[in-house]
């Protein structure tokens with residue numbers, strides 16, 4: 001494909017960074033595929049949402065952040081989560097509802113994290129994570145801890161919420177080190193962008209908020225790594241909120257239940273429809289940063305890791321509703337008591 | 342002496358919370374230099390620089406940021422300008438804050454102050470009582486103080502609680518209710534208060550309606566009835582034991598609430614008494630709420646829309662005679 005050979009430039013991205021990004025992407029892609037298989041085998045209770053095609057931009061957020069930063073990933077951020085430090089076991093345990101996972105069977109699939117360690121478990125309600133990141137950043141500033149950045153992700157559909165607008169404006173007013181990555185993957189479930197917004201590009205919204213905006217081609221790993229690093233550096237150095245809009249095409253259904261038959265075939269054939277994984281792999285080979293054998297061995301290694309983790313989780317006991325502590329409050333003494341009928 | 346109002350008690354409680362705990366801050370519309378729409382944060386921005394912060398008109402982001410700050414170890418006090426506008430932050434309150442501890446094991450100590458209830462001429466969107474809606478969601482504590490003392494001590498307790506607290510302060514009581522001084526001790530949250538003892542009928546109520554009920558008890562005393570008034574203080578948790586103990590004494594139960602009738606606090610109290618203490622009732626339990634319409638603007642309409650001492654005394658008499 002001609003588009004692939006165009007993707008040669010590696011704008012100032014080091015071999016080391018490029019390859020480690022690629023390996024996280026590979027792990028994320030293979031983990032997604034394993035989840036999809038488990039879903040089809042009926043081993044997962046709820047839905048499964050993949051990040052196929054979004055690994056490059058997602059991994060770029062995870063890699064641009066450092067320990068101590070805050071990350072609120074969304075549904076298609078498997079790669080970013082891994083790069084930020086989320087163990088594979090967290091993903092598998094949460095999808096399979098293991099009580100040993102971070103959500104203990106109480107919440108599932110992509111709704112997972114460790115809030116106190118800066119990895120926020122998402123709420124389904126799109127747009128609602130941004131102001132939570134804002135609050136963490138406001139609190140850190142109050143406590144005199146100014147060096148950290150907060151990043152969060154959202155699809156282009158999520159930008160139509162009031163929550164998105166409120167939070168972006170709040171971040172701008174407070175001049176917070178917030179990095180907002182919007183991944184415009186052309187569809188929000190089945191809704192095309194033409195039914196979602198009427199501006200030429202979502203990045204123009206940055207002007208309205210009085211903040212810095214960046215747009216990029218989300219299929220190109222080098223562009224993703226470069227832009228996200230710049231945005232995170234800007235935020236860290238006091239330049240206020242950064243809005244990044246990455247364009248690409250969702251290369252899967254909304255979830256694994258969705259065959260995505262509504263996706264315009266012309267988009268699939270356009271540059272937007274390129275697979276960031278394939279482009280990155282081609283680049284690696286062209287740059288002679290690694291050969292096919294090395295890539296194949298990374299793949300085998302990743303599959304092994306995933307299989308091992310899945311077999312661990314499959315041996316774990318399921319949660320027991322009769323032994324569950326049905327108490328939603330931290331203040332146990334203030335819990336309501338309902339007599340059993 | 343009557344030197345401190347319900348509103349001043351709320352201000353004093355916040356001043357104390359800010360003074361005692363550096364993790365406390367206040368965030369809300371116009372709460373800074375202006376001191377809040379009702380002046381519940383008067384001078385606090387001056388006294389506690391950088392800790393009483395004006396927010397944009399963004400209820401969702403206000404609550405969302407409080408969640409983030411609480412994760413980070415802060416103890417935010419959020420002022421909604423009016424309870425009615427909390428609907429715009431509803432998602433963050435009920436889905437995010439309320440569910441957080443259950444989902445993640447991380448407690449979120451957030452106080453959301455809701456200036457609640459009707460006042461003359463306030464109409465459909467500045468008069469609402471939203472306690473039942475919040476109480477419906479697991480993971481929230483809902484306080485409804487009726488006295489100056491409780492406004493003070495419960496707000497202080499709210500800030501100390503490790504869960505999100507919806508603090509429903511009644512706007513009608515802001516200036517109308519006065520006390521000699523601030524209390525030095527208080528009942529704990531979750532304990533109802535016998536606001537007036539009696540033996541013929543129990544009126545269970547909370548917030549501003551406690552005062553209507555007390556007026557009714559006084560009025561019916563002249564007719565020879567002794568009415569017991571139970572002030573719930575917090576509607577979640579609800580103190581069923583105190584309610585049932587009162588019904589055990591009187592055998593008759595009338596529940597009064599300023600909120601709408603469908604579901605809600607009065608329905609909850611009756612459901613509990615009926616399921617747990619049916620045998621104690623000498624007559625079917627009754628309840629009185631606002632009418633099932635939006636809250637009207639004109640005083641002639643408003644005074645009929647919500648329960649008042651007049652409608653409560655009618656209901657009480659009827660129940661006493663069955």
Ligand SMILES: Cc1ncc(C[n+]2csc(CCOP(=O)(O)OP(=O)(O)O)c2C)c(N)n1
Pocket residue numbers: 075076124125126154155156157158159161185187188189250254
């Ligand atoms: C506030 C809200 N409304 C509706 C939904 C249901 N929903 C879940 S994902 C989705 C589409 C999201 O599209 P987009 O934000 O573009 O992200 P993408 O799935 O394309 O990554 C919808 C409508 C939701 N999660 N939150």
